[in-house]
Amino acid sequence: MLGDEDPMRLPPGRARLSDVARLAGVSAKTVSRVITGHHNVSPSTRERVLEAAQRLRFRPNHLARDLRQGGVSRTVAFVMGDLKNPFYSHVAAGIERFLAEHGLTMVLAATGDDPAQEARVVGAMLERRVHSLLLVPIAGDQSYLAGEQQLGTPVICIDRPAHNLAADSVVFANRAGAAEAVQSLLAHGHRRIAFIGSAMYTHDERLAGYRQALLEAGVAAVPQWERQDAVTAADAERVVRELLAGPVTPTAILAGNNRVSTGVLRALRDVPQQVAFIGFDDFDLADTLGVTVVTHDPERMGREAVSLAIARSSDLYGPPLQTVIPTQLVLRGSGEVPPDPASLVR
Amino acid sequence: MLGDEDPMRLPPGRARLSDVARLAGVSAKTVSRVITGHHNVSPSTRERVLEAAQRLRFRPNHLARDLRQGGVSRTVAFVMGDLKNPFYSHVAAGIERFLAEHGLTMVLAATGDDPAQEARVVGAMLERRVHSLLLVPIAGDQSYLAGEQQLGTPVICIDRPAHNLAADSVVFANRAGAAEAVQSLLAHGHRRIAFIGSAMYTHDERLAGYRQALLEAGVAAVPQWERQDAVTAADAERVVRELLAGPVTPTAILAGNNRVSTGVLRALRDVPQQVAFIGFDDFDLADTLGVTVVTHDPERMGREAVSLAIARSSDLYGPPLQTVIPTQLVLRGSGEVPPDPASLVR
């Protein structure tokens, strides 16, 4: 007969809520209640619905659910520079895990550390109506996000604060960490300590910590040893060779991050004099190689960012919060070598 | 007057398509055409619409668009073990970049390398109606995905094939890569070569390549040197110590992956005899340390997976495809040391 459908036969496409409802002999709303786990359903009905859902291999459509619930998805965007950078991938791991515990999903997008890409990439995420935006800011200005905050999307900056935007942020205790490293070098007798890093927020902060520690110890700053021109490992390698070829050479080096560390270590490998070394950021094999580092916990940074996002979504217009995560100095030997007399006379 | 709204004033919430339409004095459909870039719009109308959209800070709602277009989003899911593993994060980077070029977004979920988590995590992705599923299979059975394929969701397995499911996959040339490494060790005079890895697809394949190379060279296999019990770096470290404490010790070691490499190197550091070493997977500082490795390109693996997904979505029921990515042996010294006479007599 025309219009006489066999409800037991699987429909050609994906089963919908209404298909389950028809098969179970209830209304769509009741199925909805069962699926979302509401309690206003009698056990027997629930049973029948679940059975029907299973038979039809029903999977609720979150797209439709999110749309109906106000156009905000249960998805959080993480926009960072490059997943190949272990720092970012560890932060992402922390975010993903913590989100999963809250039934949220992470979408990921990379700016390639290109300031010009940020707004475009962020825009694509916002069009997906993400629940909130976790961003490692790279552009010089984030004021374009003020409207989104206003409209209810939490914006959390990771690793560095936003420019021209009142947003929550999670950062490491960069100054304190660098100061602690320098104090350790000072305690081992060093007075000629170089900082090698680049020109960005975290390195500025670390350099500030370095300066502060030297100042407190009464050690005069040497401008030539405050290098902010090492972005890549190759840069760092070159800078170290330059420094060690100078008339007065440092006896200890503090590296601004793990990329710089790699270059510094490469340069120090071929150099006769002993130079004490401490790196910011831990890295693979640092323990095996006996490299002293200032470590931090990128996963925790991810978790704290998610915490801020969740908190912010229920207090949209409160004052911006900043979470500061402490660092740890891990002594492994390379920072504990005494000043090399060979490098003192030159 | 009641009902008299000023169309110039920003509405309290997010602007919708219809808001733009009202402000521009056109229908919703026309705005839709402009936003999605259709050509059947006169330049002057397009201009007015764009101006209105900009004034209202309109961002199209992809949730709604995707729902209307058939419940399939422009989002691709990547389900892997753990983002902290650099292999996975590099694959993810390749996926993300290639997707972005196609206007697609990546959602990421981790199984924690726990077989029991796979179906749950994958299910969450499918409820988001992802365009396709890129999966590093960890469970012993993926037959539960057959229905999803049938319903139009491409399933692409990464790094290893699926179990009990006809799905596309991208893998490395594991056998050939391991065979090449062993051949190199043989060429440098080694006859006692150990393989250290664990019991999983990639390691099985690499072990097969190792065996094949030995067989072809007429070197008898030594079962005790085919170790598949090293999952962590600590395992590998212990295994190496065991092997080198035996009555007959290997003069060369092939590691099944980068975790194993770390452990092997740690163990070899404290050992008097020279042992040649080749690792599978490159790692940070491997070049600095002069470690010979079999490398591959995880980013390319990600890109190839996306290619397969896109191809599959327009040929849903064709035969499964497998993309095999070649490996490269990178000689850096550690694999080129000759057999140590000290370890031959014992």
Add this chain to the structure above:
DNA sequence: GTGAAAGCGCTAACAC
């Protein structure tokens, strides 16, 4: 080249 009406799959509000 443009518009009106219908509907994607789901849930909020309000019945009963």
Add this chain to the structure above:
DNA sequence: GTGTTAGCGCTTTCAC
């Protein structure tokens, strides 16, 4: 405890 109605924001007909 369960059903009905309406509508999230967009795009697909199909009309003009």
